Amino acid sequence: MDNYVKIFDTTLRDGEQSPGASMNVEEKLRVAHKLARLGVDVIEAGFAFSSKGDFESVRRIAEEVEGPIICSLARAKADDIDAAKDALKGAPKGKSRIHTFISTSDIHLKYQFKLTREEALKRAVDMVTHARGYVDDVEFSPMDASRTELSYLYEVLEAVIEAGASTVNIPDTVGYALPHQFGELIKGIRENVKNIDKAVISVHCHNDLGLAVANSLSAIINGARQVECTINGIGERAGNSSLEEIVMILKTRSDLLGLETNIVTEELYPASRLVTGITGMMVQPNKAIVGDNAFAHEAGIHQDGLLKEKTTYEIISPESVGISKSTLVLGKHSGRHAFGARLKELGYKLDEADLNKAFERFKLLADKKKEVFDEDLEAIVQDEVLRIEVPDRFKLTSLNVTGGSDTQPKATIEMEVDGKVERIDAVGDGLVDAAYKGIATITKTKSTLLRYAVNAITSGTDAQGEVTVRLKEDDHIVLGQGAHSDIIVASAKAYINALNRLSHRKNDSRERLV
DSSP states (O other), rough: OOOOOOEEEEETTTTTGGOOOOOHHHHOOOOOOOOHHTTEEEEEEETTTOOHHHHHHHHHHHHOOOOSEEEEEESSSSHHHHHHHHHTTTTTTTOOEEEEEEOOOOOOOOIOOOHHHHHHHHHHHHHHHHHHHHSSSSEEEETTGSSSSSSHHHHHHHHHHHHSEEEEEEEEOOOOOOHHHHHHHHHHHHHHHHGGGSSSSEEEEEEEOOOOOHHHHHHHHHOOEEEEEEEEGOOSOOOOOBBBHHHHHHHHHHHOOOOOOOGGGGGGHHHHHHHHHOOOOOTTTTTTTSTTTTTTTTTTHHHHHHHHHGGOOSSSSSGGGTTOOOEEESTTTTHHHHHHHHHHHHTOOOOHHHHHHHHHHHHHTTTOOOOOHHHHHHHHHIIIIIIOOOOSSEEEEEEEEEEETTTTEEEEEEEEEEEEEEEEEOOOOHHHHHHHHHHHHHHHHOEEEEEEEEEEESEEEOOEEEEEEEETTTEEEEEEEEESSHHHHHHHHHHHHHHHHHHHHHHHOOOOOO
């Protein structure tokens, strides 16, 4: 049997059916070009009959995107198929596909389509024949195949292949099948559909029970040679089989499966980020392959092993999917090895005694924070080892703010700058924004605020609040902290603390210990 698995991407059709994930024509075109660079075999560009926008998307992608076969979905209706044909006419010869479908499960036929089995079979054959009159490449899907009576499913597949379908797609439309069951379904099709050797078996699995990837893999093991999937697994309801997971399973376990795809795996993460950016559908941090935590390690044992040999805790290299490197997240579970390694990366080489002293301070801080940043580490080394005192070039002497639902936020700030008192009134979108604009004007800072976070460090309505900010100017990134029962004052203190650190960092000529 052929060891090549085709990747049929339906991000622009089924993926776009996710609530809130709709894309305009230009956005679809951007994704389609990325999919072509990724190396997918087929792009299902849309459902041409469904709307003018979808028709235009299919038309533009067919005309402008080179490489993959461009496909349009069409119900088993002549008007749908005609629209698909018109939208695809600009595709290069041999690069267009019409994908038509009709349900075959009794529950769908009875309650949704109001058709008998015989009527559904005739329509399937007629519409495959109709599509075959326009293109050589026709795909047919018996919707809800996993809940279809097997003998009838075999009959339908044999008939549509005879009518000219070169791909028969077996959908687990509602994500109902279990992996062993779905694999047996594909095996049964191979053994019982007489002319199955004339068509490629494809699968389209939904993730309602979290089994879309597992079911697709089971199908591949049992002879399917096309998988319909989406970037980030987006799609109807709980989504579709995740393209990046399928591809990396086949690549990582090629020793066991002996299968291959044409995917340029280094484009997986960039494709994921593009789809996330366009749709606004964020990937959960623990998502396999492309999640923020997929190559992040915090546990001390894992970090120690990874620093000694990456394969101890990484079965996939981050570079192979387009991520620059693994991340050692420094937190309360991190060990001395990872802490010391990160300090070396930052340019600090400490002896054993200083490292132990800094590590104790790090552990105290890590118990209070979810993640310790590089600026925190630099502050620890400067305070505990180098004993660098950051002079207060900027000092807050007074801060008064006014605002409300009907009043523009205003801040009156008085500060000492190099011993000289300056005062200013500033307005902003909120009280903190007004205060920060006034402070920025007085200090003449060109820095950018990267992060602003508030934590309550005591309980109650009069809680002491702690504000943490991160500022960047040129290549310098610094951390600032401030605490006060008034959160606006705490915010101002944190900002000024960061500005003092930034001023010191820029002017300090002291070399780091190396």
